[in-house]
Amino acid sequence: MSLAPKASEAAGGRDAGRGGGTGGSRGQNGGRRRRGRRVLRWSATGLSVVILGTAGAGYLYYQHLNGNIHKGQRSSGDSKARKTAPNAAGQTPMNILLIGSDSRNSAENVKLGGSKDNVGNPPLGDVQMLIHLSADRKSASMVSIPRDTRVDIPKCTDPKTGKVFPATNSIINESLARGGAGCTLATWENLTGVYIDHWMTIDFAGVVKMADAIGGVEVCVNQSVWDHPTPQVPGGSGLKLTAGSHKVQGKQALQWLRTRHAWGSDLMRARAQHMYLNSMIRTLKGQNVFTDTPRLMDLAEAATDSLTVSEEIGTVKKLYDLAMQLKSVPTNRITSVTMPNVPDPQNDDHVVPDTVNADKMWQMLRDDVAFDKNGDAKESGKKSGGSAPATKSPSVPxxxxxxxxxxxxxxxxxxxxxxxxxxxxxxxxxxxxxxxxxxxxxxxxxxxxxxxxxxxxxxxxxxxxxxxxxxxxxxxxxxxxxxxxxxxxxGADWREGTAYPKQSAPKAGDLPDNSDAINGSDTKQCMDVYAPYRWQ
The missing domain is CATH 3.30.70.2390 (Alpha-Beta Plaits)
Structure with a gap:
């Protein structure tokens, strides 16, 4: 603040010397000019120090944020999924797997997550959600697979210990414990045929930090809810809300995301999570975080300290660029769904993919067909996968x-x-x-x-x-x-006949009825509470 007055005084000295008539000597004027130049030189030097100091602090802070980020190997399992070919504009879709870990391997997570019996055990991936960003960055989809879905988990190698886990058929949340997030990614790729570019994991404590940094997310219940232990069902998240809308943050946000019994099933928990994420996206879009430095720093600290990411996006710049691409999608072009599923014939507590309807959804992702109908009419049903390779002649009869x-x-x-x-x-x-x-x-x-x-x-x-x-x-x-x-x-799409069955290309918004789709702009979504967990 003191630099500007000094420069002004120096300028004033020069003007006085020139405007003083014959009353001032040449030596005095020269002295003033030299003093003025010295003041300006020191002012410029001081300003340079300030700029460099700020830049240095910024660089150090940037390095601090980079140091916060935990990174891991993108894939640790056998997978044959291939990237979708670029569209006519050379753009490709992006797929990010978000995994919520139930890790109790820290005092903070034990305090937030309950049971100490699991301390030291490999974490399970209880929340698994694929975020698909279209090639043109005009639409996005969020697809959840329930944690108790029985699938084929491929052979995986733990990148930290080198331990090899053989292929198995089990529920999907166990994949995280069989080679880390890279194994969960490979499991998804084999199930869906969708190439997944990156993964991110977050634990209980991370959810709390992020919810606090955002400043709260609005959720809604149709009846007063208390997710508490009952004589028939032990456990519970502890969520307690009166009927209506509430802004949840911190531990209460975690309770919302973990609640299962009060919603009636794990499938309804996925719906509640989708409501939360849609509301969070609307909240972030409505905040001017990039003009509010303290809030931006809070979010940056929380995000980098809470997330573990695949190594190829393990810098602040890459995460920021990714966030900007997601932020550019209008809320009415964001659709959240749950994988169509049916009861598992081997275990009533589990589910398996509803093959026909799930395959339709996976094809829409592979072909980059929007899950919503709010795009331009000319885009409806258009594939973004680019053209097929040019036809070549056979090399032999x-x-x-x-x-x-x-x-x-x-x-x-x-x-x-x-x-x-x-x-x-x-x-x-x-x-x-x-x-x-x-x-x-x-x-x-x-x-x-x-x-x-x-x-x-x-x-x-x-x-x-x-x-x-x-x-x-x-x-x-x-x-x-x-x-x-x-x-x-x-493949499974050709189980009978000798001529390959003709298949119509999926159209934008043509989702299976049992996908439980929610549009990101829908602000009227509210959870129903299972009767035993209602109060008041």
Missing amino acids: ADQLGVLVRNATGTSTEAAVSGRARTIATQLGAKGYTRAAADTSGTAESVEKTVVEYPSADLLGDAQAVAKSLGIPVGQVKQTTDVSGVTLVV
Whole structure:
């Protein structure tokens, strides 16, 4: 503040020297000018020190925030998912897996999460949500899979200990304990066929910090709720609210997100979490955090200290850029859903994917079709996956090409169709591919969608010709080093018949009825409370 007056006084000295008539001597004027120059030099030097000091402090703070961030390996399991091809503008969608950990491996988490019996145990991923940002960054989707969904978890290796966990079939929240977040990511990719770019995890204490930094998030209940232990059901989050809308933060926000019994089921807990996140997004969009330095610093501290992220986004700048892309999506173009599911025939307490409806949703994500209908009419049903590879001519005649056919028709609820590879190999023989043969290795495999794979560019035309002979879309011809020759993988979408079934492309907003979709701009959402947990 003192720099400006000094410069002004120096300027005034020079003006007085020039305006003093014959009363002032040349030496006096020269002295004033020299003093003025000295003052200006010191002022400039002082200003430079201030600027450099501020920049240094900013740099140190930036480094401090970077140091807050915990990072981990993107994938630690076997996965074959591939990135969606760029659209005509060269843009690609982005998929981020958000995992809520139930870790009790800190005093703070034990205090917030209850049971001390789990201290030291690997954490489970009780909240799992995929955030899909469209290639054009005009829409976004949030997809939850209930924690008690039985799925195939692939072979995973813990990146910290090197311990190898064999593939298994179990509930999805166990994947976090079998190789960390990278194993959960691989599990999602194998289930959905969607390539996931990044993951983020947050624990109980992190949720509290973030909720406090935001300043509270508005939620609503139709009846007064108290999620407390009952004679029939022990435990409970402790959430206690009167009917109506409330702003929750800190521990109460965590209670809202953890409540299950009072909503009636784990599926309804996913709905409550979606309501919270939609409300949080609306809250952040309505706050001028970038002109409010203390609030921005609070959010930056909370976010970097609360999150563990995959290593490729492990800097403040990358997280900031990611946040800006998400912030640009209008709330009426954000849709939250729960994976369509049905009761698990092996365990009444679990669920499994509703294969037909879940597959439809996964295809919409893979093809980057918006979950809402609020985009431009010309965008409805448009794929952002870019054009298929140009058609090439086969390198050899059909009867000289060896084609291996694999049976991957199994689903989470149905076993693979016996003899399916042999049936399709026979059909290929009738089409002229007399060297086609069924894979007899006995390796169990399950994929959502049929694909023709090839190992090198010189076999692209041959793989395309195989696909065409059976009516398989050319977009389902993929190059991969996982095969040594042209390989037809018959998926769960082709469990019967010898001609590949024609499938209509999904349209924007055409979600399955049992996806429990909520639009991000809907401010009237309110949770119903299961009768035993109502009070007043």
